Each structure stands twice: as structure tokens, then as C-alpha cells.
Amino acid sequence: MRPFSMQLDFRKGELAPRDRTNIRKLSDMKGMFLDAEAERLILEKENPVIYSFYERLLPEENGHLQLATTTIHPGKIGDEYFMTKGHYHKRSATSEVYLGLAGQGCLLTQTVGGDFESMVIKPGVLAYIPPYWGHRMVNTGSTPFVFFAVYPGDAGHNYGDIESTGFVKILVERDGKPLFIDNPRWKKLG
Amino acid sequence: MRPFSMQLDFRKGELAPRDRTNIRKLSDMKGMFLDAEAERLILEKENPVIYSFYERLLPEENGHLQLATTTIHPGKIGDEYFMTKGHYHKRSATSEVYLGLAGQGCLLTQTVGGDFESMVIKPGVLAYIPPYWGHRMVNTGSTPFVFFAVYPGDAGHNYGDIESTGFVKILVERDGKPLFIDNPRWKKLG
Numbered sequence: 001m002r003p004f005s006m007q008l009d010f011r012k013g014e015l016a017p018r019d020r021t022n023i024r025k026l027s028d029m030k031g032m033f034l035d036a037e038a039e040r041l042i043l044e045k046e047n048p049v050i051y052s053f054y055e056r057l058l059p060e061e062n063g064h065l066q067l068a069t070t071t072i073h074p075g076k077i078g079d080e081y082f083m084t085k086g087h088y089h090k091r092s093a094t095s096e097v098y099l100g101l102a103g104q105g106c107l108l109t110q111t112v113g114g115d116f117e118s119m120v121i122k123p124g125v126l127a128y129i130p131p132y133w134g135h136r137m138v139n140t141g142s143t144p145f146v147f148f149a150v151y152p153g154d155a156g157h158n159y160g161d162i163e164s165t166g167f168v169k170i171l172v173e174r175d176g177k178p179l180f181i182d183n184p185r186w187k188k189l190g
Numbered sequence: 191m192r193p194f195s196m197q198l199d200f201r202k203g204e205l206a207p208r209d210r211t212n213i214r215k216l217s218d219m220k221g222m223f224l225d226a227e228a229e230r231l232i233l234e235k236e237n238p239v240i241y242s243f244y245e246r247l248l249p250e251e252n253g254h255l256q257l258a259t260t261t262i263h264p265g266k267i268g269d270e271y272f273m274t275k276g277h278y279h280k281r282s283a284t285s286e287v288y289l290g291l292a293g294q295g296c297l298l299t300q301t302v303g304g305d306f307e308s309m310v311i312k313p314g315v316l317a318y319i320p321p322y323w324g325h326r327m328v329n330t331g332s333t334p335f336v337f338f339a340v341y342p343g344d345a346g347h348n349y350g351d352i353e354s355t356g357f358v359k360i361l362v363e364r365d366g367k368p369l370f371i372d373n374p375r376w377k378k379l380g
Contacts, residue, residue: 004309125195
């Protein structure tokens with residue numbers, strides 16, 4: 001394998017050339033937002049894109065790295081901000097690095113035991129997610145929230161544990177500002 | 191270990207908070223530039239900073255990642271542009287990702303067998319250096335060249351092989367423009 005380069009658009013998050021564009025619409029995230037009635041009403045009329053991510057496919061091997069750029073659109077389902085599905089790594093003892101590029105959001109991280117930590121992400125904020133911490137990004141702004149991610153080549157994704165429990169906290173808008181509330185569906189795993 | 195965030199200044203390359211600031215002055219790179227007489231004359235008068243890099247110390251373990259930001263100052267020794275020492279990884283089967291943030295430069299990559307590849311790095315250019323490829327960055331512009339790097343936690347650095355052979359090609363300024371010339375001191379390893 002030879003070295004190569006790509007162009008990353010900091011404003012739009014697009015990678016060129018890329019191998020794969022992944023689009024996550026509301027219908028792909030059914031049941032992940034708390035307000036099921038708001039979700040149902042929106043899906044009757046439209047199926048909004050919640051986020052897109054761009055990947056260059058690299059070997060899923062130890063020693064390699066994976067890289068991706070993500071754009072979360074601004075918006076809410078009920079009063080809950082648009083967000084990524086969130087995941088642990090399949091090989092759970094692996095880290096991830098996030099770098100904020102445009103817009104403003106919040107990184108939610110947690111362990112399967114319910115330890116929770118959040119941080120505000122803006123352009124130039126670099127976040128380190130150590131092994132064993134699940135992670136989700138949330139767009140708390142009114143413009144696209146764009147960030148860059150790097151993680152080990154053999155990390156893999158475990159979406160299932162988040163699908164079954166959600167995150168410890170949920171980020172909603174109250175009086176025009178982000179507010180954390182407890183997730184009534186959260187439960188400890190293992 | 192818990193998640194944490196830092197602020198990365200895209201223009202200056204500074205990380206805050208950071209654990210370590212590394213300064214590489216010309217005296218730290220003796221013999222790495224081709225023009226020994228130009229090096230001697232400069233060192234008689236001053237000892238310029240060639241580049242600085244900022245690190246947050248993370249476990250040197252598989253599954254973790256290392257991250258660093260680097261600023262190469264503009265300048266030349268003789269007609270050879272300021273550059274990093276360059277290195278292979280100690281665990282050679284590991285990759286690295288570079289993201290250009292400010293200024294303009296060139297990434298030089300090579301294998302120990304002498305396979306060579308270069309690419310222009312500007313803000314938004316994302317370069318992937320696969321396992322086994324040594325890498326050096328060069329500032330070909332007139333302003334600080336700033337970039338962000340991520341690599342596996344257990345990659346380590348092997349500077350010695352580059353110190354003994356240099357890179358296959360050398361980047362010099364001719365008629366105001368960058369030009370590659372063969373490195374007369376290059377030799378294959380192994």
C-alpha cells in the first residue's frame with residue numbers, strides 16, 4: 001500500500017476522493033430519540049437526513065488507522081438535538097480522536113457501567129476518547145456541525161449496546177439552551 | 191483514564207493544555223541538511239528554531255492513539271527548506287495520519303528500500319502514511335507550516351535510520367520554486 005492524500009472541506013466535512021458516503025436519515029435511527037410521537041409525526045411528512053459521514057476505506061487491521069469526517073445537520077426531534085447513533089468499539093480497548101472543524105456541538109461519552117462525561121466541541125477542540133468509552137456527537141447549534149475522527153484500524157463498531165440502552169443523558173433544548181436530562185431508558189450493561 | 195479535550199490553535203499549532211513542547215533548533219539537526227558550510231555559517235551567528243511540536247502524553251500502548259501538532263518555521267539552510275528530522279516508526283507496521291492546518295509544505299515518504307512518494311500539503315489536505323513508510327514534512331512556503339498528526343499509541347519513533355541515510359530526495363529552492371534533487375548521501379538499508 002502506498003501513501004495517498006485527500007482534500008477535506010472543513011466547512012462541509014466532505015472528503016475527496018472518498019470511497020463511501022454514509023447517510024443516516026431519521027428512519028435509520030428509529031427509537032433512538034426519546035420523543036416517539038414527535039418522530040412519528042415528522043416521518044409522516046418527511047425523512048430528514050440527521051447526519052452524513054465520509055470514509056476512505058482502509059484495512060481493518062492493527063497498525064492501520066481509520067479516518068472519517070462527519071456532518072450533523074442542525075435540527076431537533078421534539079426537543080432533542082440531532083445526533084449520531086453513537087457506539088462503543090467492537091474491540092473495546094481502543095481509543096478515538098475527534099477534532100471539531102465547523103459549527104458547535106457536544107460530545108457525550110460513557111462506559112457500559114454508566115460513568116458519564118461530556119464536553120463542548122467547537123472548531124479547534126480536540127477530544128481524546130480513551131479505551132472502553134462509548135461516544136456520540138450532538139449538534140447543539142443552528143449550522144452544520146462538522147468534525148474529523150481517527151481511530152485504530154481494527155477498532156470496529158458496536159452499535160448494538162447503544163441501541164439497547166441509549167446514553168446515560170439526553171441533550172435537549174430548553175429555553176433556547178442545551179440542557180442534559182436523565183435518559184429514562186438507560187440501563188447498565190454487564 | 192477519562193475522556194478529555196484540548197484546544198488546538200489552527201494558525202499557530204499550539205495545544206492547550208499540553209504536557210510537552212519540543213523545540214528543534216538547527217543544532218539539534220546537525221548534518222541533516224545537505225549544505226554543511228551554510229549550516230556552519232548560520233550556527234556561528236545564531237541557532238534558529240527549525241520546528242516545534244506540542245504533545246499531550248498518552249499511554250504508549252496498543253489501542254491508544256498519539257496526537258501531536260507541529261509548526262515548521264519558514265526558512266532555508268543554503269537552498270534546502272526547513273524540515274522535520276523525519277522518522278520511521280519503531281514498530282514499523284504502523285500508520286500515521288497528517289492534516290494540514292496552515293501554511294504550505296510537502297510530505298516526503300519513503301521505504302527503507304528506496305521507494306519514494308511526495309505530496310503537497312495545504313490546509314485541509316489529509317495524508318495517509320501506511321505501515322513501513324518513513325515520513326518527513328518540509329515547509330516550502332514563506333509562513334509557518336502547521337499540521338496535526340495522529341498515530342497508534344505503540345508506534346514509537348525510529349530516527350536513527352533517517353539520520354544515517356537521509357531521504358531519497360531533497361527539497362531545495364531554485365528560481366524561487368521548490369525542486370526535488372537526488373540526495374547524494376542516500377543509501378538503501380537492509
